[in-house]
Amino acid sequence: LDVTDIKIQNIKSILNVLRADSLLTKRDISAITGLSFSTVSNLSNELRNAGVLVEEKSGDFSVGRTPGKLMFRTELYCSVCISLHTVDRMSLALLTFGNRQIYQNTIDITGMDSIDALLTEIRKAFEEARASVPAEIRFVAAGVSVPGSMEKGTGLIRNCSLALLEGQPFKALLEQKLGIPCYLDNDANLCALSKSSMPGGEERNNIVYINICSGLGIGAVCEGHLLHGAHGYAPEIAHLPLGDPQVACSLCGSTGCIEDMLSYRGFAPLKDASLSPEEREALFRDRGERLGELTAALINLFDPEVFYIGGDALIEPEHLFRYAEPVIRRRAYLSSPSCPRIIFDQNNSTTINRGISEFIYSNWDPLHM
Numbered sequence: 543l544d545v546t547d548i549k550i551q552n553i554k555s556i557l558n559v560l561r562a563d564s565l566l567t568k569r570d571i572s573a574i575t576g577l578s579f580s581t582v583s584n585l586s587n588e589l590r591n592a593g594v595l596v597e598e599k600s601g602d603f604s605v606g607r608t609p610g611k612l613m614f615r616t617e618l619y620c621s622v623c624i625s626l627h628t629v630d631r632m633s634l635a636l637l638t639f640g641n642r643q644i645y646q647n648t649i650d651i652t653g654m655d656s657i658d659a660l661l662t663e664i665r666k667a668f669e670e671a672r673a674s675v676p677a678e679i680r681f682v683a684a685g686v687s688v689p690g691s692m693e694k695g696t697g698l699i700r701n702c703s704l705a706l707l708e709g710q711p712f713k714a715l716l717e718q719k720l721g722i723p724c725y726l727d728n729d730a731n732l733c734a735l736s737k738s739s740m741p742g743g744e745e746r747n748n749i750v751y752i753n754i755c756s757g758l759g760i761g762a763v764c765e766g767h768l769l770h771g772a773h774g775y776a777p778e779i780a781h782l783p784l785g786d787p788q789v790a791c792s793l794c795g796s797t798g799c800i801e802d803m804l805s806y807r808g809f810a811p812l813k814d815a816s817l818s819p820e821e822r823e824a825l826f827r828d829r830g831e832r833l834g835e836l837t838a839a840l841i842n843l844f845d846p847e848v849f850y851i852g853g854d855a856l857i858e859p860e861h862l863f864r865y866a867e868p869v870i871r872r873r874a875y876l877s878s879p880s881c882p883r884i885i886f887d888q889n890n891s892t893t894i895n896r897g898i899s900e901f902i903y904s905n906w907d908p909l910h911m
């Protein structure tokens with residue numbers, strides 16, 4: 543850590559406290575963060591000069607000098623949250639650092655076949671969004687959720703369900719197109735990040751999130767850190783052989799890939815209207831038990847505090863869970879204090895946007911924008 547890092551870290555400590563609880567005095571902040579009063583005072587003056595904080599003077603002047611209370615102007619700063627996690631549509635939302643969505647638009651990208659067309663569409667959507675909110679709003683950065691991984695070192699997109707992104711240096715291309723910093727991560731990673739960092743909420747250092755969508759992905763926060771691995775591919779579970787060994791995978795050519803069971807294409811047969819109720823129930827049992835096996839394996843690997851299951855492809859989660867639960871009980875190492883809460887996330891898009899915004903917030907340098 544050099545001096546600048548320490549300074550940014552201290553600034554973030556101050557802002558994190560004010561983000562959870564607005565209107566605190568410098569003394570309050572010093573007490574909560576453990577930073578000295580003079581550090582809090584110097585840094586908050588810098589933040590006030592940069593327009594990040596405002597000081598509200600007390601209205602009561604009869605008792606002499608009362609300390610002003612500081613407020614973080616969270617509604618002034620926003621993240622551009624671009625979600626490309628489904629192959630047929632894109633969502634662009636604006637989220638303030640106060641976690642308020644001030645704009646959202648969904649754009650059909652069916653049949654889009656080139657990266658240039660996609661970049662142009664995103665630029666257009668960004669311009670529309672910018673024109674529809676007050677002019678004083680500051681766009682800190684754009685963040686994108688992709689159904690694939692960004693390779694460390696090269697920055698290229700790999701293993702992506704959205705074919706036109708495959709092998710592209712998408713972050714660099716998008717920064718060029720939008721003229722603001724851009725961040726990019728896997729959709730399931732962003733879901734896990736979102737659930738682990740709720741401002742003012744309980745601290746969660748170990749989270750697993752299964753995202754069932756066009757593909758099957760997981761995100762894991764382990765001991766406080768979002769897991770990416772040495773090359774940016776981790777954690778990858780789509781092609782683990784936990785599926786039906788008779789079924790050949792349409793993507794990798796092996797057999798028994800779990801993604802073929804738990805994804806849009808895995809749940810598609812459940813929507814077949816010609817199924818008898820018994821056939822449909824048998825399919826539910828199969829998918830539920832597979833989900834149970836996968837969940838149990840991940841609980842054993844990661845020992846999370848909370849386990850989330852979400853994604854657009856998920857059908858009748860309670861119904862699936864009736865079959866998944868006995869399998870989890872049987873296969874996971876569960877003594878009652880170590881049994882994680884399992885939660886079905888009904889609002890996957892909101893979770894992803896919040897994850898993108900947290901990602902941007904954590905990389906934000908408040909004194910230099």
Ligand SMILES: [Zn+2]
Binds near residue numbers: 791792
């Ligand atoms: Zn496969």
